[in-house]
Amino acid sequence: MQYGKMIYHHRKKLGWTQEKLCEGICSVSHLSKIENGNKEAARETIELLLKRMKVEKEEDTINLDEIMIQLKRLWNLIERADYQLSKQIFDELILNEELIRYTSISNEFSIVIWRYYIFIEDMQNARKKWKQLEKKRKKFSQHEFVKFLFTLSIFYIKEKRYDDSLLIMDEVQDLVPNIEVEFQEFCFYRALIYQIMNQPSVSMYFCNKAIPIFVQNNNIKRILDSKMLLSLQLIKSKLLDKAELILEEVLDNSTILNDKTIYYNALHNLGYLYFHSNQNKKAITYYQRYLESVQDGSEEYYTVISNIANNMIILKEYQSATELLEDKLTKIEDKNSSLYIKIQVLYFEAKQEKCNLVKYLREVALPYWIKNSESDKLIKYYKILNDFYKENCKIEEQNILLQEYNSILLSILNKKGI
16 A cells, blocks of 8 residues: 555645644655655554544545456456446446556556546546546556557547557557557557548458457457448448448347347448449348447437438438438527438438429538538539539539539649548
């Protein structure tokens, strides 16, 4: 037990000076050495100092070896994405947080607890822990520093600081070349970042590195997560047959494991796959099955609704798409939100109101998508505008549109460094 840390912490908490605490017990210089860990004080001195601050000296009862075993177990459960068991271990560990503060494993404890907060996406507590750890990082051991950096890279992903996360991962790999062995999620999270950054080939490379590592560790949940991620990259790379085989396998395995989260995500990815393979009826079926798992009125709910409607429009099922979208538009309060704009555009398409669609695109949708660099939507809807002007012999508007389109896409590509 590091009693010096304990004494310093409680003295500061009370707002006492060293002189006030040590009067009649020991000298100020003696107390200073105790607090800084430069001197091992007599048991009687420690007890007197703690008694003056009314701090119970019950910390002797902590079994640090048992705590370390629990910390390792919690870390492993997080790596296996086991929410239920990890919560049980966390609840037991957190009871000792105040006592652990004054021990040799305090940094290890804080890093693992921080990792848990990130895992359950309790970002308020995660940010607090991060700030606390940042103040102590200069005193970390090599092992603690590497663990801290790896956890920081995951924290940055949750904070959507993807470039920063990759920089940290590179730093960790320089320190520990075989980092993917020490932290089995390393390649998985790299794959995830490259997927978010729309670099499917690099993401596939790291997915294919992650899967054997999870297999070696018998980490079934993460094997399926990696295959799910790999399937998305295969779809983006037009390797649809291979993606379909992987997703059917994931669907079967998730049914056997009774993992509803992976099961429904596989349904969603199959909907995405069948959309890209022009099997729009199958896409609608899988998206509708996935919708059963989504909270009504959530952002994800409206995204899936728009995907269903889009497939209906492609199939020229205009009435069905109109009825679906008309009901949803009245329920979205923020008329300037990305979801509302997307659904409103689809609604005009479903109603086949070309003039209203063009007007809304020019006044609302395109400016929003330009501002947010949504190149996929710009490519699709600039073509629709171009076709409209061409059909209506509006040559001047068509020429202005093409110049604008080229300029905007060039600007977006430059922003992305392409």
